[in-house]
Amino acid sequence: MEHILERFLTYARMDTESDPESDTTPSTAKQWDLANYLAEELERIGMQDVTIDENAYIMATLPATTDKEVPVIGFISHFDTSPDFTGAGVNPRVIRNYDGKDIVLNEEKNIVLSPSYFEEMRQYKGQTLVVTDGTTLLGADDKAGITEIVSAMEYLLQHPEIEHGKVRVGFTPDEEIGRGAHKFDVKAFGAEWAYTMDGSTIGELEYENFxxxxxxxxxxxxxxxxxxxxxxxxxxxxxxxxxxxxxxxxxxxxxxxxxxxxxxxxxxxxxxxxxxxxxxxxxxxxxxxxxxxxxxxxxxxxxxxxxxxxxxxxxxxxxYNMREKIEPVYHIVETAKEAMESLGITPIIKPIRGGTDGSQLSYMGLPCPNIFAGGHNFHGKYEYVPLESMQKAVEVIVKICELTAKKA
The missing domain is CATH 3.30.70.360 (Alpha-Beta Plaits)
Structure with missing residues (x-):
């Protein structure tokens, strides 16, 4: 899991805060730093057809390892962070073998991440948590999702014996200000359906939103x-x-x-x-x-x-609520559910109290349920992500690719 951790820390340290007052795409020039890095990294791990357009939208292809006719599927995440809280100077801290007690994020400012307030922390006792230093957000929304997609593609490239069809990946700017899908070229992406890796708690699987x-x-x-x-x-x-x-x-x-x-x-x-x-x-x-x-x-x-x-x-x-567009192709939710269950993860199917790129993309002709990325307390100084949840998300992506080929 260490390579997943290091990848996430690299992404998290890059300031990619978006700006709702800007009329450019991306809304901030600093988003290009991570966008260019990701395009180079996708090339480096062996992905094909890597593109980055004039608006910083990134796409790449994982070639099929089977001759069967398998639907082209995709995985999508965004690389901007919320303007609700500063993303400048992110200094992630790694808490290994979390003891289930309070974590002092910033002693000087008396900022404490406590399970007495954030009760879900208790389920991660014994795991590795990545937290903030109390002065910035972390950026697990959605750099955890990007980490998981890149890591899953890297794993599949290293294991060509795993049968899967053609897989497309896409990374977008400005999701946090509601524009992540505005200039996404669905036709160029060329997938029948996709999954956004942009949820929270391990097991979340969502196909309806506000x-x-x-x-x-x-x-x-x-x-x-x-x-x-x-x-x-x-x-x-x-x-x-x-x-x-x-x-x-x-x-x-x-x-x-x-x-x-x-x-x-x-x-x-x-x-x-x-x-x-x-x-x-x-x-x-x-x-x-x-x-x-x-x-x-x-x-x-x-x-x-x-x-x-x-x-x-x-x-x-x-x-708009993507449920209307997902229900006619509900088998794509069932595949994700089956993938989780096969890995010992209990699916949590519930409505999103928010939105993702997937909600807009679903209305643009690319049905996109949302899968957990593992983070908690997004958009603030109490944000954290368990490393083990990111590892499980990587495994879910791999398993979805396998199952899609198996069912073809």
């Missing part, structure tokens, strides 16, 4: 001396606060779970003259998703009537 929309709110006010403001002042910050207060109080991420949707306020700024906010809307049910957007529009319209059209609202759909 319907998602992004929201921008802008309020224009008018500043007047407060002593003479009656009938004249328009306080943009107060109007924005009133709008947000009209949304259902408990339909937010911190009060919901499972298939429950939410409104999530991600940023807010303002003064008297101008106030703005961004939020996201999520729901697994398409009807409820539409109702959420309709409610926000109705609240805005009512407040605009009250405040003389002070509010501008923009709602943009980001991606």
């Amino acid at each position: 319907n998602a929309a992004g929201v921008k709110i802008s309020v224009k006010g008018k500043s007047v001396h407060p002593g003479y403001a009656k009938g004249k002042m328009v306080n943009a910050s107060r109007i924005l606060n009133e709008l947000i207060s009209c949304l259902p109080e408990y339909e937010t991420p911190e009060f919901t779970s499972g298939r429950e949707g939410f409104y999530h306020l991600t940023s807010i700024n303002g003064d008297i003259e101008h106030a703005s906010a961004q939020m996201i809307i999520r729901d697994h049910d398409s009807t409820l998703f539409k109702k959420r957007k309709k409610l926000l529009r109705r609240i805005t319209a009512e407040l605009n009537h009250k405040y003389n059209n002070a509010i501008e609202l923009e709602i943009k759909d980001q991606y």
Whole structure:
């Protein structure tokens, strides 16, 4: 497993944070560092048809080892990290033979990764954990997935006696800002279906996700001396606060779970003259998703009537629930499930409370269920990944390739 660990640490140390305010692809120039490294590494391990396009999308081929007609399948991960928390200067720490107790990430700042708060840590007692130093995220989302795909391809190249069909791999930028699939060339990829290695806990297997929309709110006010403001002042910050207060109080991420949707306020700024906010809307049910957007529009319209059209609202759909596209080809989920079970892994089939490149790709004609990559507590300083989970993910990829050929 040491080569898997070293590969992951190499990737994790590269800053690939994406930027939602940028209009380039990739959204940050620093993503090219890992993209170019990956293209060179794929060449080095013996992959064929390695390409990297002008937007940093990487594709490569593992040639078939059988003459049987086997469907071309693919594996996909993203190399950017979330802008929610800094990815600069990542300094991973390796905790071997984890004792099941608190891990002090940063003594100076008293930052502790504790199983009393993150209970799932207890299941990894005795394993090797990769953690942060408490000042950055780790980047297991989704550098663990990339590590697993590259390592699985390397293993299959080293073991040509394993029968499998042609396999395609793809690595994308900007998934964390919702653009990972926007410029992905499905036709050039040439697979019948694929799997994103972008889940969390070992055993996760997901084929349904949120319907998602992004929201921008802008309020224009008018500043007047407060002593003479009656009938004249328009306080943009107060109007924005009133709008947000009209949304259902408990339909937010911190009060919901499972298939429950939410409104999530991600940023807010303002003064008297101008106030703005961004939020996201999520729901697994398409009807409820539409109702959420309709409610926000109705609240805005009512407040605009009250405040003389002070509010501008923009709602943009980001991606949709891939279940509709996966269910007609459910055998691809069954193959992944069988692969896990054959390796002693209990499949955890559940909806994603989020989205992956796979949700967009499924609507672009490439059905893409999502498989665990092993990491936990993504997008923050408490992120960690067990090495043994990454090893199991590598084995799942290899087994899926075998089973696909066997069933052909």
